[in-house]
Amino acid sequence: MLKDLTPLIPVLSLAVAALAVFFGPLISMIVANRKSRHDLRVANKQIIAPIRQSWINELRILLADITGKCAHYWAAGYEDRSDSEYLHITEAISRLNLYLNLNEEDHLQLLEHIKEMEAAISSGSSLENDARFWAAHRSTISQSQLILKREWERVKNEI
DSSP states (O other), rough: OOOGGGGHHHHHHHHHHHHHHHHHHHHHHHHHHHHHHHHHHHHIIIIIIIHHHHHHHHHHHHHHHHHHHHHHHHHGGGGOOHHHHHHHHHHHHHHHHHSSSSSSHHHHHHHHEEEEHHHHHOOOOHHHHHHHHHHHHHHHHHHHHHHHHHHHHHHHHHH
């Protein structure tokens, strides 16, 4: 029975070598692809997540500054307002524009609420503007909380 298989040994050896030549690189490519994905996840955990967390913290501080200064400016009354306070508000809003992604709908909504709040400030004091300002202020805070929560979830899921 072994003598019947003897002529097949060179053919079987050639088949095994051919399989190794074709499937060896394929298996190596699959392993390299998996390692690359793993390395990317590690990079997200160690590099991108802390940077994103820092961005979230800075965004939170900037939004608190804008909403707080706007509320103070509005409540202070026209006689107690200063140009430097308004300048601070407009500069903070300009900085905020650089922090937000204008391709994301909720970021655009946040900017609209802030612009509405600033427009109410610029329009002067009246009962109508008072309601307009405080509605925009509440909407700004609410939208800010949604964005910050979503971004925190994104960081948390990357870790």
